Amino acid sequence: MLIKTYGSAVFGVNALTITIEVSIGAGTRYHIVGLPDNAIKESLRRIESAIQSAGLKMPRQKIVINLAPADIRKEGSAYDLPIAIGILAASGQLETERITDYFIMGELSLDGGLQPMKGALPIAIQARNAGFKGFILPKDNSREAAIVNDLQVYGLRNLSEVIGLFNGNETHNPVVVNTRDEFFNKVNSYSYDFSDVKGQENIKRALEIAAAGGHNLILIGPPGAGKTMLAKRLPTILPPLSLQEALETTKIHSVAGKLGAADSLMTERPYRCPHHTVSDIALVGGGANPQPGEISLAHNGVLFLDELPEFKRSVLEVMRQPLEDRNVVLSRARITVEYPASFMLIASMNPCPCGFYNHPEKECTCAPGIVQKYLSKISGPLLDRIDLHVEVTPVEFDDLISMADGEKSEAIRMRVIQARAFQSQRFRGNDALHYNAQMNPNMVRRICKIDPAGQALIKKAMERLGLSARAYDRILKVSRTIADIEGSETIQLEHLAEAIHYRSLDRDSWSG
Numbered sequence: 001m002l003i004k005t006y007g008s009a010v011f012g013v014n015a016l017t018i019t020i021e022v023s024i025g026a027g028t029r030y031h032i033v034g035l036p037d038n039a040i041k042e043s044l045r046r047i048e049s050a051i052q053s054a055g056l057k058m059p060r061q062k063i064v065i066n067l068a069p070a071d072i073r074k075e076g077s078a079y080d081l082p083i084a085i086g087i088l089a090a091s092g093q094l095e096t097e098r099i100t101d102y103f104i105m106g107e108l109s110l111d112g113g114l115q116p117m118k119g120a121l122p123i124a125i126q127a128r129n130a131g132f133k134g135f136i137l138p139k140d141n142s143r144e145a146a147i148v149n150d151l152q153v154y155g156l157r158n159l160s161e162v163i164g165l166f167n168g169n170e171t172h173n174p175v176v177v178n179t180r181d182e183f184f185n186k187v188n189s190y191s192y193d194f195s196d197v198k199g200q201e202n203i204k205r206a207l208e209i210a211a212a213g214g215h216n217l218i219l220i221g222p223p224g225a226g227k228t229m230l231a232k233r234l235p236t237i238l239p240p241l242s243l244q245e246a247l248e249t250t251k252i253h254s255v256a257g258k259l260g261a262a263d264s265l266m267t268e269r270p271y272r273c274p275h276h277t278v279s280d281i282a283l284v285g286g287g288a289n290p291q292p293g294e295i296s297l298a299h300n301g302v303l304f305l306d307e308l309p310e311f312k313r314s315v316l317e318v319m320r321q322p323l324e325d326r327n328v329v330l331s332r333a334r335i336t337v338e339y340p341a342s343f344m345l346i347a348s349m350n351p352c353p354c355g356f357y358n359h360p361e362k363e364c365t366c367a368p369g370i371v372q373k374y375l376s377k378i379s380g381p382l383l384d385r386i387d388l389h390v391e392v393t394p395v396e397f398d399d400l401i402s403m404a405d406g407e408k409s410e411a412i413r414m415r416v417i418q419a420r421a422f423q424s425q426r427f428r429g430n431d432a433l434h435y436n437a438q439m440n441p442n443m444v445r446r447i448c449k450i451d452p453a454g455q456a457l458i459k460k461a462m463e464r465l466g467l468s469a470r471a472y473d474r475i476l477k478v479s480r481t482i483a484d485i486e487g488s489e490t491i492q493l494e495h496l497a498e499a500i501h502y503r504s505l506d507r508d509s510w511s512g
Contacts, residue, residue: 081107136154208237219231221350309349
């Protein structure tokens with residue numbers, strides 16, 4: 001007897017329908033075809049034990065399982081459940097009426113329990129788009145799948161519950177998640193606040209500019225000056241995620257298996273902080289079975305690289321293309337996948353190995369030339385892609401012991417939202433552009449116009465600092481953002497001067 005069940009395979013952040021065909025006939029051997037990986041080839045041992053644990057029998061006949069389309073490689077253990085259901089239906093131990101109405105996915109334990117899977121959200125979206133009535137999957141993944149409207153999602157604990165659902169012996173209610181309520185109730189939930197930061201008003205100003213225009217930023221200062229503390233609070237002043245951005249972000253984290261059982265929709269902007277020993281594949285994504293890397297997990301949020309010169313040079317260089325294109329394309333012999341990677345890069349570093357170069361009080365103990373060698377670990381092309389270079393000085397003692405609260409993140413966020421509103425109006429009609437940092441060179445020339453006095457100022461700065469054409473564009477973008485924060489229609493001389501000030505690493509005083 002031939003039975004078909006339906007599942008899905010995830011490629012990038014999208015899914016496609018996979019048909020699991022099960023045929024039982026004369027013979028004694030089991031066969032799985034359709035380019036399965038080792039996890040799928042091993043599935044029959046798990047399935048046999050799970051079926052026996054459910055009180056049913058594994059057929060002692062020839063079983064042929066085909067995963068179609070057969071020219072696409074299938075990976076992972078989530079095909080256990082649809083294969084088991086197909087075997088039970090083909091052997092007459094399960095009612096077959098409603099099987100074809102559902103996507104069925106999940107890994108089986110030997111006792112029949114259903115283990116969590118990756119990619120539940122994109123699979124649920126594919127199930128709805130393909131016209132299926134519902135989606136049966138492990139309970140731990142049910143909430144993330146249930147945010148898809150017009151799809152019945154059943155989160156079940158074990159194989160016995162799935163059998164009972166199809167045979168009509170058990171009644172299970174679909175998991176219901178009110179996406180909009182879930183989103184709006186948690187969208188402003190943050191555990192950090194800028195009011196915790198004492199002093200550092202100039203750094204807060206730079207972070208506000210970065211947030212308003214989506215600019216990349218690097219913090220340079222001695223140990224203990226507050227670089228990490230400030231970076232952790234940056235997401236709290238970014239505009240709240242839109243519902244569409246929340247869905248995009250949740251899809252990526254679903255594919256990577258980063259969502260917990262209680263999670264449904266991500267409502268906070270991601271903040272990723274990989275250790276400096278991270279590999280290039282872990283950062284940008286990839287592997288034999290391509291998975292999103294840290295830059296994609298930071299999509300619509302912040303990627304913080306602490307102690308930037310300690311990262312391997314090869315790791316930093318692979319970020320150059322994603323920083324410009326805001327996506328990453330992973331090409332392999334059999335497959336090419338694309339992951340979004342529109343993130344704000346925030347980096348921090350000490351000014352030298354000992355940490356006290358240019359310190360107002362402590363003396364640098366590094367030998368001559370060491371500072372330049374330390375800074376040269378970061379390539380010029382990567383620094384060009386960082387819009388703001390900000391010096392962080394130690395907090396004054398009077399600021400440290402002050403009992404006065406600093407400005408709250410909410411107040412700063414309101415100014416950022418207002419500046420972003422100006423930019424949204426400016427870029428209306430262009431769905432690919434949302435803030436100033438995304439402008440291409442042609443748009444920079446058209447939108448960031450400056451008067452003759454401004455041209456003279458930036459010309460003098462470029463000649464003295466030896467700035468590149470890319471750095472010139474970055475200065476114009478940042479000055480446009482500063483003008484947006486001030487509510488100015490045009491870029492004024494003071495806006496340009498402040499933007500030029502945020503190019504610390506281009507100055508001669510940092511040559512070592």
